[in-house]
Amino acid sequence: MIELTYARPTDAADAIRRAADGNAKYLGGGTNLVDLMRETVEAPSALVDVTGLSAEIEETGDGGLIVGAATRNTAVAAHTAVRARYPMLTRAIVAGASAQIRNMATVGGNLLQRTRCTYFYDTDGSRCNKRSLGEGCDAIDGFNRYHAILGASPACVATHPSDMCVALAALDAIVHLRGTSGERTVPLCDLHRLPGDRPDLETVVEPGELITAVELPPSSIAAHSTYRKVRDRSSYAFALVSVAAALELDGDAIADARIALGGVAPKPWRARRAEEALRGRPAEEATFLEAADAELADARPLAGNAFKIDLTRRTLAAVLQQLTEGARR
Amino acid sequence: MADEVARGVPSHVTDDLSATAIALTHDELRERMSGNLCRCGAQNGIVDAITEVYAEAAS
Secondary structure (H helix, E strand, O other): OOEEEHHHEHHHHHHHHOOOOOOOEEEOOOOOOOHHOOOOOOOOOEEEOOOOOOOOOOOOOOOOEEOOOOEEEEHHHOOOOHHOOOOOHHHHOOOOHHHHHHHHOOHHHHHHHOOOHHHHOOOOOOOOOOOOOOOOOOOOOOOOEEEOOOOEOOOEEEOOOOHHHHHHHOOEEEEEEEEEEEEEEEEEEHEOOOOOOOOOOOOOOOOEEEEEEEEOOOOHHHEEEEEEEOOOOOOHHHEEEEEEEEEEEOEEEEEEEEEEEEEOOOOOOOOOOHHHHHHOOOOOHHHHHHHHHHHOOOOOOOOOOOOOHHHHHHHHHHHHHHHHHHHHH | OHHHHOOOOOOOOOOOOOOOOOOOOHHHHHHHHEOOOOOOOOOHHHHHHHHHHHHHHHH
């Protein structure tokens, strides 16, 4: 039995004060952290339950939305303004996990969930640099069908598991943080780190810092967006590859695009090279495939996941084709 | 699950996100059962049973 304390504060200042102890963890819906505690990957001495903090979705006044970090994933997906103005976000959320998990999981927790790399969870039998820095990685030469082709390092090839974060990366979402030294904001695209030689450091969130909200900036292009997830079974499975994309046409040409990829990298992967390769070009399959190739030029497959390169390429082209046809209707 | 449908919560297989009423098609039921029930051989029968109960409740 592992002893720990539990508190459920009702204001952020109290939560931050309680989490100042170095081995405390904020608890959202518990859909990942509780699993990690059961597997002894995580062993906090204190849980600060933040589900009593802001769970509101409000207009920002400039056409955007601000989502309290304790908002449940289902509430975000079902929100009328999210469905109308940021459909890729609703699509991404409902593609993830199961209804029960989405009903429990919070927005803040979704951002901070950890990889589902099986070697990371296997505390008894596997080496993992993320769990125990310097001991090695059994995924690199192991069963790595689900692992990264972009942004990985010799120390870690794990992927970020979130669907929601992929849409948030494409939407240029802004993460609001609050700590003992005040408040700050970080673009979602800069929240997660690449592993390099420190795969144990996954985000730029400081110890004790609390995610208070996620802001969706106003975006006209986001109203014409979608999310497609490719997985081993059609429901309740993590992504092999996923694509969040928004497209704006000017006649037959692409005026602008926003793209992020999931299932292929240690973080939600904003595909800026692909976006650049699309702007001003004809909205047709050859362009879409060229854009995918531009993004995938640096892809480094492992023994078990080389299929992801072509799968990403074809999925991205198919999503852009779908958005093009939708815009022409 | 019935409550979520009544509230218009979309699922992965909902085509029109602007729709306020969700048609309980075979695919909608299967997707919404995911996580509630296993993908066993009895699933088609369970989908039919749920459809029947919904139809009775609606009439």
